Structure formats: C-alpha cells, structure tokens
Amino acid sequence: MNINQLALxxxxxxxxxxxxxxxxxxxxxxxxxxxxxxxxxxxxxxxxAWGITIFEILGGLALIWxxxxxxxxxxxxxxxxxxxxxxxxxxxxxxxxGAGRNGMEYNVLLIICFASxxxxxxxK
Numbered sequence: 019m020n021i022n023q024l025a026l027x028x029x030x031x032x033x034x035x036x037x038x039x040x041x042x043x044x045x046x047x048x049x050x051x052x053x054x055x056x057x058x059x060x061x062x063x064x065x066x067a068w069g070i071t072i073f074e075i076l077g078g079l080a081l082i083w084x085x086x087x088x089x090x091x092x093x094x095x096x097x098x099x100x101x102x103x104x105x106x107x108x109x110x111x112x113x114x115x116g117a118g119r120n121g122m123e124y125n126v127l128l129i130i131c132f133a134s135x136x137x138x139x140x141x142k
Contacts, residue, residue, distance in 0.1 A: 026138045033131035034081035037095055041074030070098065092136035099125040
C-alpha cells in the first residue's frame with residue numbers, strides 16, 4: 019500500500035466510523051423511535067429511522083471492510099447527509115458550534131470524505 023492509498027484508507031475508515039457511532043448512539047440512547055416519529059410526521063414511511071440506523075451501522079462496517087460496494091455505500095451515505103442538511107442543518111447555518119449551532123459544516127466534511135473515497139474506489 020502506498021502513502022496515497024493509506025491516506026484514503028484512513029479517510030474511509032474515519033468517515034465510516036463516524037456513521038457507525040451515530041447509529042450506535044441512537045440505539046443506545048433509545049431515540050430511534052422518536053427520530054422515526056419525526057420522520058413519519060414529515061411524510062417518510064414508518065420505520066425509516068430504523069433503516070437509517072441499521073444502515074449506518076452495517077453500511078459503516080462494510081465500508082471499513084472496504085472490499086465491495088465502496089462507491090455505492092459512499093453515495094448512499096452522502097445522500098443521507100444531504101437529506102440531513104436539507105431537513106435540519108441548512109436552516110441552522112454553517113457552524114456546528116462556536117459561531118452557530120447545529121449547522122451543516124460537519125455533514126459537508128463527511129460528504130467530501132465519502133466523495134473522495136467513492137472516486138478513489140471507482141472501477142474504471
């Protein structure tokens with residue numbers, strides 16, 4: 019593995035790890051049902067939050083494994099993060115903390131990580 023491959027592997031694992039932690043925390047705090055109720059109130063089908071949570075964990079683990087479906091997983095995670103921006107973070111502004119609260123900067127950074135990972139693993 020050369021240094022560029024190592025760098026991209028670190029980005030892939032870090033981004034996937036963040037998504038896994040997000041899902042695990044939602045499960046451990048017992049907030050999946052609340053999240054699901056909110057999504058349902060917006061018109062999403064019931065159990066959407068459960069699907070998201072399970073995907074964050076299993077999709078993140080598959081992305082860490084990194085053998086198959088890496089670009090597809092990155093695209094799905096990016097879509098999820100874009101939806102988070104649209105539904106929550108955009109109206110809060112850019113900053114997550116400091117000059118603002120609950121903004122979209124974290125999502126944008128993860129989207130860039132997933133885009134870089136997808137491009138680096140795209141079959142030619």
